[in-house]
Amino acid sequence: MTAYEQALAEFAPVLGLETHVELGTASKMFCGCATTFGAEPNTQVCPVCLGLPGALPVVNEKAVESTIRIGLALHCTIATWCRFARKNYFYPDMPKNFQTSQYDEPLCVDGHLDVEVDGEVVRVEIERVHLEEDTGKTLHVGGATGRITGASHSLVDYNRAGIPLVEIVTRPVAGTGVRAAAVAKAYVTELRDLLRGLDVSDVRMEQGSMRCDVNTSLHRAGEPWGTRTETKNVNSLRSVERAVRSEVERQAEVLRRGERVVQETRHFSEATGATSPGRVKDDAADYRYFPEPDLVPVAPDPAWVAALRAALPAPPSVRRKQLVAQLGLSDLDAQAMVNAGVLDVVLATVEAGAPAAEARNWWLGALAQRANETGVEPAELPVTPAQVARVVALVAEGTLNAGLARQVLDGVLAGEGEPDDVVAARGLAVVSDTGALGEAVDAALAAHPDVADKVRGGKVQAVGALVGAVMRATRGQADAATVRALLLERLGVEG
Amino acid sequence: MSQITRDEVAHLARLARLALADDELDGLAQQLDVILDAVAAIGQVTDAADVPPTTHAVPVENVTRPDVVTPSLPRDVVLAGAPEAEQDRFRVPRILDEEA
Numbered sequence: 001m002t003a004y005e006q007a008l009a010e011f012a013p014v015l016g017l018e019t020h021v022e023l024g025t026a027s028k029m030f031c032g033c034a035t036t037f038g039a040e041p042n043t044q045v046c047p048v049c050l051g052l053p054g055a056l057p058v059v060n061e062k063a064v065e066s067t068i069r070i071g072l073a074l075h076c077t078i079a080t081w082c083r084f085a086r087k088n089y090f091y092p093d094m095p096k097n098f099q100t101s102q103y104d105e106p107l108c109v110d111g112h113l114d115v116e117v118d119g120e121v122v123r124v125e126i127e128r129v130h131l132e133e134d135t136g137k138t139l140h141v142g143g144a145t146g147r148i149t150g151a152s153h154s155l156v157d158y159n160r161a162g163i164p165l166v167e168i169v170t171r172p173v174a175g176t177g178v179r180a181a182a183v184a185k186a187y188v189t190e191l192r193d194l195l196r197g198l199d200v201s202d203v204r205m206e207q208g209s210m211r212c213d214v215n216t217s218l219h220r221a222g223e224p225w226g227t228r229t230e231t232k233n234v235n236s237l238r239s240v241e242r243a244v245r246s247e248v249e250r251q252a253e254v255l256r257r258g259e260r261v262v263q264e265t266r267h268f269s270e271a272t273g274a275t276s277p278g279r280v281k282d283d284a285a286d287y288r289y290f291p292e293p294d295l296v297p298v299a300p301d302p303a304w305v306a307a308l309r310a311a312l313p314a315p316p317s318v319r320r321k322q323l324v325a326q327l328g329l330s331d332l333d334a335q336a337m338v339n340a341g342v343l344d345v346v347l348a349t350v351e352a353g354a355p356a357a358e359a360r361n362w363w364l365g366a367l368a369q370r371a372n373e374t375g376v377e378p379a380e381l382p383v384t385p386a387q388v389a390r391v392v393a394l395v396a397e398g399t400l401n402a403g404l405a406r407q408v409l410d411g412v413l414a415g416e417g418e419p420d421d422v423v424a425a426r427g428l429a430v431v432s433d434t435g436a437l438g439e440a441v442d443a444a445l446a447a448h449p450d451v452a453d454k455v456r457g458g459k460v461q462a463v464g465a466l467v468g469a470v471m472r473a474t475r476g477q478a479d480a481a482t483v484r485a486l487l488l489e490r491l492g493v494e495g
Numbered sequence: 496m497s498q499i500t501r502d503e504v505a506h507l508a509r510l511a512r513l514a515l516a517d518d519e520l521d522g523l524a525q526q527l528d529v530i531l532d533a534v535a536a537i538g539q540v541t542d543a544a545d546v547p548p549t550t551h552a553v554p555v556e557n558v559t560r561p562d563v564v565t566p567s568l569p570r571d572v573v574l575a576g577a578p579e580a581e582q583d584r585f586r587v588p589r590i591l592d593e594e595a
Contacts, residue, residue: 025562032565041583042574046567052576062562083550090512092587139584148590155584286510291550299556 004245005178007218007252013180014225015173015244016215017124017187021166022134022208023066024201029133029164030057030100030295037207041157049133049162051096057294059084063164064107065308066200067131068300070166071108072309073194074126079107081299084131084292092156093135101167103289106130107298113194114317115186116338117179124187125171136161166201172215172225181244188212188240193316193344205236206380212240216247218255226251227261231275234268237341237377243268247275270375316344323347327356340364342378348385354392362388366406370413383412390419403476404428431477437470440478441486444469455491463487499527 001009028035031048047055071078082105086098111126137160142152168191176183192203192210203210212235217228229251234243246268251261266275314322320343324334327350337343342363349359363378367388371378391408394400400408400423411422423429431437444466445452454462463484470483488494504524508515515523540546570583579586 027562027564032560032563033567034564040570042570042585044567045573046565050568050573050576058558058560060562061559064559081556088510092585092590095585138587138590139582140590141581151589154587154590155581156587157584288510293550296551296553296555296558 003249003252004181007248008178008180010220011218011226011248011252011255012174012221013176013244013248014217014219014228015170015176015180015184016228017170017173017184018213018215018230019168019188019191020134020211020213021070021168021195021201021203022210023063023164023166024199024209025060025062025066025164027060028162029060029063029131030162031055033162035163037209039159042159044159045161049095050158051094057100059295059298060164063131064298064300066164066198067107067129067166068305069198069308069312070168070195070200071111071129072305073198073312073315074108074111074113074129074168076108076111076126076129078300078305079105079109079298080302081105081297082107083297084295085289086292087132088288089286091135092154093138094161095136095156095158099132099135100292100295101132101289102130107300113187113190115183115190116317117182117186119335122176122179122183122186124173124183127169127171129166129168132165132167134160134163134165174225180248181241184214184244185237185241189237189341190316192237196344197313197316197319206376206382208235211235214240214243214247216244216251217261218248218251226255227263229261229264229266229275231266231268232278235270236380238375239268239270242273243275246273250275320344320347323350329356329360333360337364340368340378342368345379345385345388349388349392352386352389354389358392358395359385359388362392362409366409370410381413382415383409387412387419394419394423398479399423399429401430401476401479404430407476428477430479431474437474437478437483437486440470440473441466441483441490443473445487445490452491455488455493460488460493463491463493498531499524 022035025035027033028044028049031046033044033046033049036044048057068078082102084100085103085105087101087103088098090097106128108129109127111129113124113126114121115124116122136156136158138148139155139157140148140151141155143150148154170187173183173187192205195201195203195210201209205211211233214231214234215228216231217226219226229247231243231247234240247266254261262277265278267278268275313319320334334343337346337360340363346356346359346363349363350356367381367383368378371381374381388409391400391405391412394408395402395405407426407428408419408422411417411426412419416422416425448466448469451462451465455466466487467480467483470487471478471480501520501524504520504527505515508520574580574583574585577585
């Protein structure tokens, strides 16, 4: 029994998940500045998002629409009237000294998301979905490796400040027992897939466009719920699971010693998989929320909301079933892909033109292996389903063989561009031109006269060693069948 | 009737990052009391319970803009407003010190 299983045999967990999602709008929440990721620092800012005196924010209608669509997809009730609120705090990531958010009047309330864990459906209730703005990015200087602790000063880039941000908050999730970590991960995965299906965000956890805060507490059966901690900015699906495990183990230790869990914000370290204490949490009242006087109330027209509801895409669970059926995949196959977290990317790869079997083999094989090596989920690898489909097509048309295809995908993963760019830059196309192969074939025959004699003597299968030599000499770029035929022809042996 | 305690003023001052001396805390507690008493007069309006709090002077809803990108400020103009700049970013004092 692991320390985690031991902890959950002794204590019952209660989880809460707060997920922040940057909407994929072209412009910011309250001004027309662009939202392009990775732009030069402070080039996408204006008087409104810098909070300069006299600047007047105006709500981005697309952001409101996207938030309502998210709420509808999560079975929420949509507010008929609500306001933005100021959340006051002093921290240099917001130049205004407040964040425009929503407080007691969120756009969407009371929804749910069903997730599947070990073949069982777990309903995660959604308390609220509200709209706010993202904060700037701080860079801490003078301390150890960019840590805020010990830094001499910090540098702020406000490009991200003011990008529409949706916060999705669950109700406490209790009764999951030992599946707590798996439920947390399944919830975030399902939410990501749902948001991707709605096309409201690019949901790139590694780029921070989707971030998760995980609340965890433990209590003994029959006793009231324990004090919770909030683990901030858990930035990959795998980390969601690891953060829950680590915090469950830590809190169980604390409680066993007869001590109390301190209510605090904790930071998750990707490197160690453990959490460490952050600042002690301010009471909500300390933010001195009040209705934002510069923005008028939002009152979504019920007819508009009904139209948005009618136009929602099928939820991921339904879409998956449809596609699995269309492709003739077996339930077992589909389940294997769900477990590996690749079903959606496999289906997307098929939609991009690849045969189902090829798509499945790549994502469950070479790509799953690469993901494992780098400690991320396959779907989080920096390769798109369209790029995988293109590699599959290059193999089908004979430009690449299986080995070269792997090299091309490694090139894509290394950021060398599209598959065709990698083929061109690395010179990876299959050499099937018999003239060009002739030299390598002659060299192999000259280097291994004993093998050549065996083949001439009737041991045709020995030709494999010669094929291998030619493949090595051509760095895998030859077509093995062509090489074999060429060798046998030179040796005067019938294949 | 004193409604605001000295401790509450000290707490508010900390949240607002104001350094107040002890004698200032007492004086401000009294002044805030006067302000609260003045505002409390609204509570004497007989049917105030039926009137929702006013947060906007003009009864307007749904003022929005289309999701269209408009030009941002040139960076040199942006950073000219910063107390200090470094690496094209706003340079701010150490953060954690202040919170401790």
